[in-house]
Structures are given as C-alpha cells and as structure tokens.
Amino acid sequence: MMSNIIDGKQVSLEIRDSLTEEVKKLQKQDIQPGLAVVIVGSDPASQTYVRAKAKACNNIGIYSEVYELPEEITEQQLLEKIDELNSDMRIHGILVQLPLPKDINEQAVIERISADKDVDGFHILNAGKLLVGQDSYLPCTPAGCIELIKRTGETLEGKHVVVIGRSNIVGKPVALLSLYENATVTICHSRTQNLAEIVKQGDIVIAAVGRPKMITADMVKDGAIVIDVGINRVDGKLVGDVDFEQVKDKASFITPVPGGVGPMTITMLLQNTIVACKKSV
Numbered sequence: 001m002m003s004n005i006i007d008g009k010q011v012s013l014e015i016r017d018s019l020t021e022e023v024k025k026l027q028k029q030d031i032q033p034g035l036a037v038v039i040v041g042s043d044p045a046s047q048t049y050v051r052a053k054a055k056a057c058n059n060i061g062i063y064s065e066v067y068e069l070p071e072e073i074t075e076q077q078l079l080e081k082i083d084e085l086n087s088d089m090r091i092h093g094i095l096v097q098l099p100l101p102k103d104i105n106e107q108a109v110i111e112r113i114s115a116d117k118d119v120d121g122f123h124i125l126n127a128g129k130l131l132v133g134q135d136s137y138l139p140c141t142p143a144g145c146i147e148l149i150k151r152t153g154e155t156l157e158g159k160h161v162v163v164i165g166r167s168n169i170v171g172k173p174v175a176l177l178s179l180y181e182n183a184t185v186t187i188c189h190s191r192t193q194n195l196a197e198i199v200k201q202g203d204i205v206i207a208a209v210g211r212p213k214m215i216t217a218d219m220v221k222d223g224a225i226v227i228d229v230g231i232n233r234v235d236g237k238l239v240g241d242v243d244f245e246q247v248k249d250k251a252s253f254i255t256p257v258p259g260g261v262g263p264m265t266i267t268m269l270l271q272n273t274i275v276a277c278k279k280s281v
C-alpha cells in the first residue's frame with residue numbers, strides 16, 4: 001500500500017491562518033492574548049522550541065514574553081516567578097519548558113501555574129478534568145495527534161487505536177482523547193508482552209516512546225494510520241519512533257519526523273492561549 005504522508009507543517013499553517021483571524025477580531029476589541037514562556041538552563045533543544053513558540057506567537061499577533069532563567073535557580077525562585085506571572089493581567093497563558101533540571105520538582109512547578117493559565121494542560125486540575133471528560137486545556141501534542149488523524153478524513157470512531165507509551169504528557173492523554181472519539185484503545189509500554197502482535201492489531205498506531213525506529217514494518221497492519229510522536233536525535237539527525245522508510249509503504253497515512261506532529265504541538269499551544277484569553281474577558 002502506498003501511504004499518504006501527513007504534512008504537519010501544512011496543517012499547522014492552515015490552522016494558524018484561522019487563529020490569526022481570531023486574534024485580529026480580539027484586537028479590534030482592544031484585547032491581545034499573551035503567553036509567558038519560562039525556560040530554565042540552556043538545553044539547546046529546549047531553547048529551539050522556546051524560540052519557535054515566541055516566533056509563532058509573534059507571527060499570529062499573540063504577545064509573548066520569554067524568561068530565560070539560569071540552571072542554578074532554586075525551585076523557590078522559580079515558583080516566585082510563576083506567582084508573578086499568575087497575577088500579570090497581560091499574560092493569559094504560562095508554560096514552563098520541560099524538562100527542568102533534576103533538582104527542581106517538575107510537578108510542584110506545574111501545579112503552581114494557575115489552572116486557568118495552564119495552556120500546556122499539564123496541571124493536575126486540567127489532567128483530572130480531561131480524565132472525567134470535562135472541558136479543559138488539552139495537552140498540545142496529544143491534541144495535535146488527534147487533529148492530524150481527523151484531517152486525513154478518517155474517523156477514530158470504532159477504530160482500534162494502539163498507543164505505545166504511557167507518559168502523562170503524551171501517552172495517557174492521547175489515549176483518553178482517542179477514547180472520547182469513540183475509539184477502542186490499547187496502551188502499550190515497556191512491560192507489554194507481545195508488543196508486535198498488539199501493535200499489528202491497530203487501525204491507528206500512535207508511537208510515543210522515545211526509542212528511535214522502534215516501530216518496524218512487520219509490526220504494522222496494512223493500511224493503518226501511523227502517528228509518530230518520537231523526537232530522537234541520532235548522529236545529529238532527528239528520527240522518530242517509527243521506521244518511516246519501511247512503514248510508509250504499509251500505512252495508509254503516516255506522519256514524518258520532522259514535519260509531522262512537532263509543528264502541531266506549537267499550533268495547539270497558540271490555540272490554547274487564545275482560548276485562555278477569551279475565557280479571561
């Protein structure tokens with residue numbers, strides 16, 4: 001089967017065009033959405049993502065502030081910065097770029113962000129709302145995966161979605177979002193037995209494990225939709241969790257890395273920031 005390659009950059013551009021229009025409408029009412037991005041330390045990949053977020057905001061008219069804090073900052077100092085942003089009226093969305101240095105308690109930092117400004121959707125209140133099916137900020141990467149699947153024209157309803165990975169920021173929420181689309185969901189992880197057999201049952205396979213090229217062609221059913229969330233650097237090159245070259249000939253649709261899910265993560269962040277702004281007025 002020849003697969004269609006899902007162009008995450010193109011889909012992102014289309015969504016960002018409509019978000020630009022929404023921002024223009026808000027600006028006509030003298031309202032401007034604002035996002036604060038906090039980064040601790042100098043991890044080059046994190047710096048790239050933060051710069052991309054600020055640029056994306058700027059391109060569609062969202063006001064943004066980036067706080068680059070030193071690696072040695074204490075957890076208390078970071079919490080104080082978040083308190084400041086929580087009470088800043090210009091700021092509707094706050095995100096702390098992950099991962100944080102080992103000595104800082106990531107969960108404590110996330111919980112300090114006001115749930116109303118938690119545009120990453122990582123706060124326990126938003127995660128809990130998602131679990132019980134209440135309206136909440138959806139985590140950006142999982143929301144991006146679902147959007148990309150829907151834009152293939154295929155429905156998730158009744159399909160068997162196999163998620164590989166059980167992280168709080170991708171695996172678990174993308175499984176829940178698939179469930180809300182009436183899919184039948186299986187979550188696989190490092191202790192799963194007969195992984196290949198289970199993945200092969202997936203009409204839709206979402207790989208979010210962080211292991212380069214782990215999903216090979218023999219593991220994928222003919223005609224499956226394959227969504228690759230992996231961003232692994234191998235010999236200076238970005239590689240997904242899926243062996244793209246092999247699997248592309250079996251899948252009906254497949255996301256590449258780069259240019260698949262990644263750009264959607266930032267687009268969904270922009271969308272959440274606009275929602276946060278609208279909720280605040």
Ligand SMILES: Nc1nc2c(c(=O)[nH]1)N[C@@H](CN(C=O)c1ccc(C(=O)N[C@@H](CCC(=O)O)C(=O)O)cc1)CN2
Pocket residue numbers: 048049095096097098099120140141231238257258259260261262263264265266
């Ligand atoms: N606070 C958060 N931290 C992290 C998140 C997050 O959603 N919130 N996700 C990832 C990193 N991330 C956004 O922060 C992110 C990763 C990748 C991309 C992306 O566009 N990737 C490109 C390739 C870019 C490159 O060359 O490195 C692609 O896949 O095409 C955007 C955002 C962890 N931390």
